[in-house]
Amino acid sequence: MYGSEGWWPAKTPFEVCVGAILTQNTNWSNVVKAIDRLRDARALNARSLAAMDAETLEQLIRPAGFYRQKAERLKIFAVFTIEVLGGDISRLASMPLDRARTLLLSLKGIGEETADSILLYACGMPAFIVDAYTTRWLTRMGMDMEPAEIREAFSSILHRDADACARLHGAIVEFSKQVCRSKPNCQLCTFKRTCAYYLREGSKRSRKQAQR
DNA sequence: GGCCAGGACACCA
DNA sequence: TGGTGTCATGGC
Numbered sequence: 257m258y259g260s261e262g263w264w265p266a267k268t269p270f271e272v273c274v275g276a277i278l279t280q281n282t283n284w285s286n287v288v289k290a291i292d293r294l295r296d297a298r299a300l301n302a303r304s305l306a307a308m309d310a311e312t313l314e315q316l317i318r319p320a321g322f323y324r325q326k327a328e329r330l331k332i333f334a335v336f337t338i339e340v341l342g343g344d345i346s347r348l349a350s351m352p353l354d355r356a357r358t359l360l361l362s363l364k365g366i367g368e369e370t371a372d373s374i375l376l377y378a379c380g381m382p383a384f385i386v387d388a389y390t391t392r393w394l395t396r397m398g399m400d401m402e403p404a405e406i407r408e409a410f411s412s413i414l415h416r417d418a419d420a421c422a423r424l425h426g427a428i429v430e431f432s433k434q435v436c437r438s439k440p441n442c443q444l445c446t447f448k449r450t451c452a453y454y455l456r457e458g459s460k461r462s463r464k465q466a467q468r
Numbered sequence: 469g470g471c472c473a474g475g476a477c478a479c480c481a
Numbered sequence: 482t483g484g485t486g487t488c489a490t491g492g493c
Contacts, residue, residue: 264474280475286491287474321490325476367476387474429474471493479486 263426264377269345270337271300272378276370277329278320289319302343305334329365336363349379356381368403376425382416383407385425389432397452409455424451 266272274294278287293316294300299308313327320326340359341347348356353375360371368386375383386403394401401409414420428451 276474279473281473281488282475283473283491285473289491319490321473322475322488323490325488329476365476369475373474385474389474425474432474473490473492475488477487480484481482 263422263430264373266377268300269378270302273333273337273345273374274300274305274330276373276377277333277365278317278326280322280326280370282321286320290317293317293319302334302337305330306338325365329363332364333366345374345378348375349381353381353383357383372407376418376421380418382411382414382418382421384410384414384421387425387429389429390425393428393432394452394455399452399455401455406455413455 264272264275266275271291275287275291278290291300294305297304297316299305299313299316305313308331310327310331313330314323317323317326317330337343337345348359351359356375356379357371360366360374361368366374372383372385375381376385384407386406390406391403394406410424411421414424
């Protein structure tokens with residue numbers, strides 16, 4: 257239904273990264289306002305963000321909330337992009353996934369979900385994103401799994417396919433926003449049951465591989 | 469006015 | 482290691 261393209265609306269990989277930081281605990285509609293203001297200020301690139309004074313940046317991203325924290329995080333990421341990646345986000349994609357992930361996690365303000373969002377949607381790497389929707393849904397289905405276990409199980413069952421990871425994550429988020437109408441063969445419930453089934457299979461597979 | 473939204477981090481026991 | 486407080490805005 258949702259496809260793999262366009263679910264994360266961004267014109268450039270760097271814009272994906274900016275959105276990933278701005279959306280931390282924030283409704284996406286507020287993130288869009290902040291991104292539009294950055295675009296209007298011609299600040300949607302690493303060099304502009306790195307050079308901008310903190311107060312100006314704070315005011316530009318104010319609609320997204322947590323503006324002081326997020327301004328600092330954006331500047332840290334912009335400097336990292338310039339100094340470590342030479343201004344080219346796609347350089348992350350040329351690294352092994354674990355190496356790129358560790359590098360991102362070393363940055364202040366980049367946690368596991370934000371790192372995986374950048375790896376998947378900005379770099380096209382097969383990093384399955386475990387977000388609040390995913391953990392809430394699985395908890396309600398009685399599946400008590402650590403985020404790392406969920407990530408590994410889904411990555412395994414999706415054959416480390418970035419396109420599939422993007423499709424499934426987008427679908428989980430979009431379906432989670434909808435309210436189940438409790439009809440027989442409800443599309444939402446069928447989707448969730450099916451995902452849970454494959455997750456269990458993926459989890460079993462991961463454990464077997466780990467044992468080997 | 470309260471709750472929620474596509475988290476992360478510092479601090480403390 | 483796990484729990485808690487903090488950061489802050491806008492829509493409903």
